[in-house]
Amino acid sequence: MKSVRSRLAIVLGVVLLIPALAALLAIGVLAPKQRTDAAKQAMEQAAGSVATAMQSRCLALGEAARNLALQASSSNLSAAAESALSRQSEAFAVLVRDGKVVASAGSVPSMAPDQLAQLSCSAATGNRATAPAEATGVPVLAQRVEAVDARKKPIGIAVVGRVLDQQRLRALVGTLALPPDTQLALACPGGLGVSTADGPLATSLRVSAATGGDVDGYEVGHRRSVQGQYCAVAAAVPTPSLVGSQVSLALLILLALLLGVGLVLWLASSLTEPVLALTEAAERVAMGDLTTRLPAGGDDELGRLSGAFNHMTDELELKITELERSRNLLRENVGRLGDTLERTHDLEGLLGTVLGAAASATESQRATAWLVEGGSVVARASVPAGAPRSVVRRLTLGTDLAGEVAVDGLPRRLGHGHEDSTTVLGGPALAAPLRRGHHTVGVIVVEREPSMPAFDSDDEAMLVSLAGPAGIAVDNVLLHREAQRLSVTDPLTGAGNLRHMTTTLAREVERASRFDRPLSVLLLDLDHFKNVNDTYGHTVGDAVLRELARRLASCVREVDTVARYGGEEFVVVTPETDTEGAERLAARICEAVREEPVIVGDDVVNVTVSVGIASLPMHGTASGDLVRAADEGLYAAKRGGRNQYRIAPGHAVSETVPDA
Structure with missing residues (x-):
């Protein structure tokens, strides 16, 4: 059987060798490829x-x-023709x-008129880019x-363009x-x-642009010609050289490896028998026997280690006693926390408080709140941030x-090695329902690291006691959010109501005025809606109003x-x-x-519909x-024959009426 020193030297050597080999691999293979890929x-x-x-x-x-x-x-x-070039430099x-x-x-x-009339840099064409050995023209x-x-009769072809020579490119x-x-x-x-x-490189690049091929000694990127793009493009830079940097880095890693070997030998000689002396006693402590003590030794390393072990077991017993007292105190704090949670309406703050308390109470590294929404549960918050x-x-x-917990309302535990998409850390997990009476509103999931x-069962009881008042909160x-939503929603159409429009428009006007930003309001009215009610009845009229609200929502x-x-x-506020x-x-x-009935x-x-427009x-x-x-613009649209929009009077822009 090998000594502890030998085994320790082997382990430390392997630990040091693997990163060194990985670094050499990265320098020799991955780094050059990464740089060339980055250039490409x-x-x-x-x-x-x-x-x-x-x-x-x-x-x-x-x-x-x-x-x-x-x-x-x-x-x-x-x-x-001169006017057409007012904003086009070096053009014709x-x-x-x-x-x-x-x-x-x-x-x-210098082109024939018919050739000039056929120039188009955006028209779909079957004439793809070709690759001449030498440029035959620009x-x-x-x-x-x-x-x-005025009668839509063709009177000619207007062409505006510029020559793409080397200087302009x-x-x-x-x-x-x-x-x-x-x-x-x-x-x-x-x-x-x-x-x-210039020179042969120019010819090679033009061929590469047309064919998508490579150019020796260069990293080339392409953009092939497609509809709406007149020419194929090739861009190239010289392939980066990495020989010098690779050699320097390799020498540096080799030096570090030599130093690491020396460090391994020193550590192996320093850590010896005191570790073995603790084995049996540590195993008894791991089994729960905190009364285990080592006999007092001398002043050497083993004696000091034995004294430290005995002191550790004394402190461990004390800490466990304090932990039991802290858990009892935490249970009391959880009860007080429940009273506070039932009075808050801040969902994000509430979930953060609940999750923080759940993670602390169960000694977890992560906590997540899942809320029930229809036939699903959705992750709404997690700690730590x-x-x-x-x-x-x-x-x-x-x-x-x-x-599963959201369906049956029962807490569940998962051990090590489980596979579950709810968790992230991969260690043990515990879930408890957030309930109000027999109604489950969500689930708290806490997790620990795999180690x-x-x-x-104590952790489960703690989480369930916290989740009870938290579910009510x-x-x-x-319920408060739903009440707020209903207070600003029109019950027939599902759109905002007058109160929602008033507060929203006032807020947007203040913001637009403060920051000098544009803002417009559209006021719409269904044309001859009374005839719809008289002809088809109010039930159909209500359905028409709901469909109008839906189409408005799809347009904005x-x-x-x-x-x-x-x-x-x-009203539409934009x-x-x-x-x-x-x-x-x-x-x-x-x-x-x-367009659609x-x-x-x-x-x-x-x-x-007729629409009136007003802008800030x-x-x-x-x-x-x-x-x-906007109301004035709406009535102008009504007077103009309906089925159109008008800008409010007093604006210099001409009115626009869409085709009926």
């Missing part, structure tokens, strides 16, 4: 950034081409009519728009935050291409630990508020929305209501001013 990923991102920038410029050129097309019937076409604009260029501005490339990034007269790259030494290349339809590099969260946040009733002992909070954002103003009138955004929302609402049983009801501050600085202004 950076180039993929760079290629994506360039492609996105080109798409942005394509959109801007399209906008300029549309402006030129709108002026194609003017008497001064040259001025129209042409108007092609009957196969001829009738107006132009900027540096127009690509042109352009957009075309068909111009029509380098200028484009300069506007992007790309890694140093990045080289780019574009491969465009028709064999056209351009690169920021920032602890790892359960992968599964919602469980079907009857599933795993929390789901900790399993929960016993949680149920009180949930989460930050917007939909409320029933009264009768068949609804923070961070100016007049133009409110117009788009109103048009979307009108279309959503108009409301079906109630066998009745098919076609309805429309142009229509007022108080909530009442905005509602009155």
Whole structure:
């Protein structure tokens, strides 16, 4: 049998050797791969950034081409072409009519009029990028728009674009935050291409952009040409060299390994027989015999160790006595805590207090509260804050630990080595129901680390005694929240009621005024709703109101508020929305209501809405001013024939009426 010193030396040597080998593996294999992978990923991102920038410029050129097309019937076409380039530097604009260029501005490339008229950087095309051995020309990034007269008759093609030569490509790259030494290349339809590099590297990069292939000595990222993207993009940086850093790190680890060997030998010689002397006594203490004592020794290490062991057992007996007293005191504190919990309405604070008390009372490292919601239990809070969260946040009733306790209302314990999606630490777990009478509102789950002992019956009793008053408190909070929700909800439609709209609008007006942010209000009214009630009856009329509330909710954002103003009138409060955004929302609402009839049983009801729009501050600085202004816009829409929206009078923007 080997000595303790030999076994200790072997163990420490293995413990030291494994990290050293792992470090060498990381240096020799993982580190180089990680750096090259990082360079490859950076180039993929760079290629994506360039492609996105080109798409942005394509959109801007399209906008300029549309402006030129709108002026194609003017008497001064040259001025129209110059005007189209007012916001486009280094660009050209042409108007092609009957196969001829009738107006132009900027540096127009040497191309036939028919070729110019076919330029489009966003149109779907079957001409994918090809890879010439040498560049046969530079690509042109352009957009075309068909111009029509007042009778919708075609009168020409408006084209606005810019030449993508090496200088302009380098200028484009300069506007992007790309890694140093990045080289780019574009491969465009028709064999056209351009690169920021020179010489053979430029040709290799253009071929790589078109084919997606690699370039020797470089890490290359690609963005292939797709619909809406004119050219394929390749971005490359030189492959990083890691030889010098690998050698340095390897030498450093080797030195640390030599030092570690010396440390292992020293530790093995220092820790010897005193450990063996404690074995039998420690085993008896582990079995619960706290009366075990070692005979007093001399002044050597063994004697001092024996004295320390005896002192430890004395302290352990004292600590157990104190622990029993602390548990009794904790039970009393839990009772007082229950009285406090029944009076609070703060769910988050309540759950945090309950979980903290549960973890402390059961000596657990983690506690989670699962609340019953319909046919599921949902993890709502856990302690300590920032602890790892359960992968599964919602469980079907009857599933795993929390789901089973929620169904039968009985506490459960799990020992070591269990598999349960409710828990995170992987050690022992204990769950108790949160109940009010015979109604289970949730479950408390406490966990310990795998190295900790399993929960016993005392722990279970402690958790159940805490969960009793906690369940009443949680149920009180949930009832209070439901009462608050009902107080601001219209019972017929489920939308907010007038009180909810009033308080929400006042709060949003104050916020928008303080921070100088946009805010708009839409006031809606169902057209001829009285006829619906008279024709189909009030039951169908109520169903139409509920369907209108549902469609309004589907049209707005989460930050917007939909409320029933009264009768068949609804209000939409839209923070961070100016007049133009409110117009788009109103048009979307009108279309959503108009395009699909409301079906109630066998009745098919076609309805429309009229909408009035008011915005802060142009229509007022108080909530009442905005509602009155929106009401004026609503009546303007009614007078205009209904089934449309109008901005409140007094605003300079022209009124917009959607197609009926």
